[in-house]
Amino acid sequence: MKDLQSILVTGGTGSFGKAFIRTVLARHPDIKRLVVFSRDELKQFEMAQEFSPERYPGLRYFLGDVRDEARLSRALEGIDTVVHAAALKQVPAAEYNPFEFIKTNVLGAQNVIDACLNNDVKRVVALSTDKAAAPINLYGATKLCSDKLFTAANNIKGWRDLRFSVVRYGNVMGSRGSVIPFFLEKRKTGVLPITHGDMTRFNITLQEGVDMVLWALENAHGGEIFVPKIPSYRILDVAAAIGPDCRHEVLGIRPGEKIHEEMITSSDSFYTVDLGDYYAILSPTGALGVEAYCERFGGTPVEPGYAYNSGANPEFLSVEQLRALVREHIDPDFAV
Known part of the structure; x- marks a missing residue:
């Protein structure tokens, strides 16, 4: 983030937003401007108890909804970087x-997008989900x-220095509404609701998600959908x-709901580059094709027809690994 001096995070009071703000402030406590943009005043008040503008002079809390372009445009004045995490x-539901x-x-x-185009924003990273690949739900x-x-x-x-x-x-371990906190609460009843015994999901920790977004801010050419190489888990495990x-x-x-989730479909394979720790799905209408992208940024085109699926993933978390992750990221006192 050497060139980034002012950041706005939409959905800044959510699970990702708080982890992102915490990381940025830990690594760059003197950042010029860091704006939490969200619509819930109570969550902003509660977040300010941990991250106060008095302690971090560059930190600001800005009430607003991404449905309101005028409010977004006002909030983006003086901002050069946007992380878009707001979503239902x-x-x-x-x-x-x-x-x-x-x-x-x-x-x-x-x-x-329009508010960024109308202000002097330089870098934008939007958060997506594995459910966006070959979607079957709204x-x-x-x-x-x-x-x-x-x-x-x-x-x-156009001429803007904007990417x-x-x-x-995949599923963020410990995020609100996700399966692991749900099971931790339900185990008190002695019954765990299972939707389907064959179900699998990708798994990523909040910090891994934050680090990936920071990496994308530094390395994106513009137009990529970056996908991490992460493990899967079985719901029964x-x-x-x-x-x-x-x-x-x-x-x-x-x-x-799906039995297994995809992050790269076979149809995406013709535009997908293996970058090592990540894949990049390139835009079919982008300025760089796969060969030109690999020449400029490294990487290797994936095989035609390749798909990245949680059920066929070569790496699965074991029961013991899952328990260790729960203790590390959710509940240090967790025991069975």
Whole structure:
């Protein structure tokens, strides 16, 4: 972040936002300007108890909603870097309230893009999800639309020194509403609800997600969807790790849910580059094709037809590894 002096984080009071703010302040306590942009005044008040503007003079809390472009544009005055983490993300809620998700996740994304184009912003990284790859639910479809908006925004930046890119990763361990905190609470009842015994998911820690976004801010050419190489877990292994003595209650797949998640589809393979720790899915309409991108930034094109799937992932977390991660990232006193 050597060239970045002012950052705004949409959805800054969420799980990712707080971890990102914590990391930036730890590494750059004298940052010129760091803005938490979110719509919940209570969460901003609570967050300010840990991260106060008195302790960090560059830190500011800005109430606003990504649905409001004028408010976004005002908040972006003097900002050179934007991390877009604001989203509605609960799959069942999206199926029941589709247009609310469209207004935040799609129209809100375009508002962020327009506000960045209208201010002197230089770098933009938007957060995505594995559910945006070959989506079967409304939430994933809105995030795919968002991804396309951000990658295509590089085509209309004109003369601006501005780069839009996306990071796409799997379930964040310990984030609000995710399965592990849910199981930790449910094990008190002696029963763990299981949607489907074959279900798998990708797994990434909050800090790994933060570090990936910081890497993308430094390294993005513009137009990429970056995907990390991360392990998977089996839902039954999560249940065994957290509640080995609990009874399982099989509920069936929820509306819009997959057995396995993809982050790179076989159709994406023709535009995908292996960068080592990450993949980059290039925009089909971008200025650089796969060969030119590899020449400039290194990396290797993936095989045609390659797909990155949580069920076929070569790396799975064991029960003991899951327990260790729970103790490290969620509950230090966790025991079975």
